[in-house]
Amino acid sequence: MKRFKTLTAVVLSCFFAVSAAGCGGSSSETEGEAAEEEAVEDAAEETETDEAEASAVTTVQDGLLIWGTNAAFEPYEYMEGDVVVGIDAEIADAIAEKLGLTAQVENMDFDAVIPSVTTGKVDIGLAGMTVNEERLNNVNFSDPYVEAGQAIIVPEGSDITSAADLEGKIVGVQRGTTGDEYVSTEENGIGAASVERFSNGPDAAQSLLTGKIDAIVLDNEPSKKIVANSTGLVVLDELLTSEEYAIAVAKENTALLDAINEALDELEESGELQEILDKYLNIEE
Ligand code: GLN
Numbered sequence: 001m002k003r004f005k006t007l008t009a010v011v012l013s014c015f016f017a018v019s020a021a022g023c024g025g026s027s028s029e030t031e032g033e034a035a036e037e038e039a040v041e042d043a044a045e046e047t048e049t050d051e052a053e054a055s056a057v058t059t060v061q062d063g064l065l066i067w068g069t070n071a072a073f074e075p076y077e078y079m080e081g082d083v084v085v086g087i088d089a090e091i092a093d094a095i096a097e098k099l100g101l102t103a104q105v106e107n108m109d110f111d112a113v114i115p116s117v118t119t120g121k122v123d124i125g126l127a128g129m130t131v132n133e134e135r136l137n138n139v140n141f142s143d144p145y146v147e148a149g150q151a152i153i154v155p156e157g158s159d160i161t162s163a164a165d166l167e168g169k170i171v172g173v174q175r176g177t178t179g180d181e182y183v184s185t186e187e188n189g190i191g192a193a194s195v196e197r198f199s200n201g202p203d204a205a206q207s208l209l210t211g212k213i214d215a216i217v218l219d220n221e222p223s224k225k226i227v228a229n230s231t232g233l234v235v236l237d238e239l240l241t242s243e244e245y246a247i248a249v250a251k252e253n254t255a256l257l258d259a260i261n262e263a264l265d266e267l268e269e270s271g272e273l274q275e276i277l278d279k280y281l282n283i284e285e
Pocket of ligand 1: 070073110127128129130131174176177178179219
């Protein structure tokens, strides 16, 4: 069995090398080589057909997979120069490639992402976006690709050491997020004196550093990045919620939803998804 595999490998490497240099040291084309070349061409044609099938999904703009996001959410999406990078950027590229499309990002406020999906401005919302009931009324979500939760950021030495200490405090959140919803919903018992809403986490962090607010409630991994990127802030260990991120797709585009779920499955099975997550999440800080 082992020998058979080795032999197959040799034959295959000849097969793939043939169009470039020929196999077995001869540079003149033999009948066998011609047949092999034909087989290579056939294989190439087959791949083209596969791609044509894969891109049979309808997108806003032919050939593109436009993803809406808020690129101030490191490590999921953030600016490096004028390029949007991060976990979601890599996932967008990997999915687009599988669908025979090119990923193109649209950067916007987080609370504009779902409306952009529903009005067909973008194909998908890929923004560290948590699946919740309210959003499910407006869009479909793919299978989840990561777990997350709301964390609390405070200045070093703050008297806030747990969620219970948020009572009576000024709490900053990112507008329209699950953190905003959690802190603003009375039944959750946070009891903040007031909730200050910001366009993104880094803006909230500026306000926290200047003492205008007492704490921030934000997703756990972005919270860790904010603390790592500034001096004088810490993130508490306690998580307020348990959430799952997934990709938002317009309700009527079920073909795209299915294709995305299939691509996500493949990325999970191949280990590629884990590699992307590890690259950004398991960094010693
Ligand atoms: N996970 C949070 C939400 O879905 C925050 C997402 C974000 O700010 N990008 O509301």
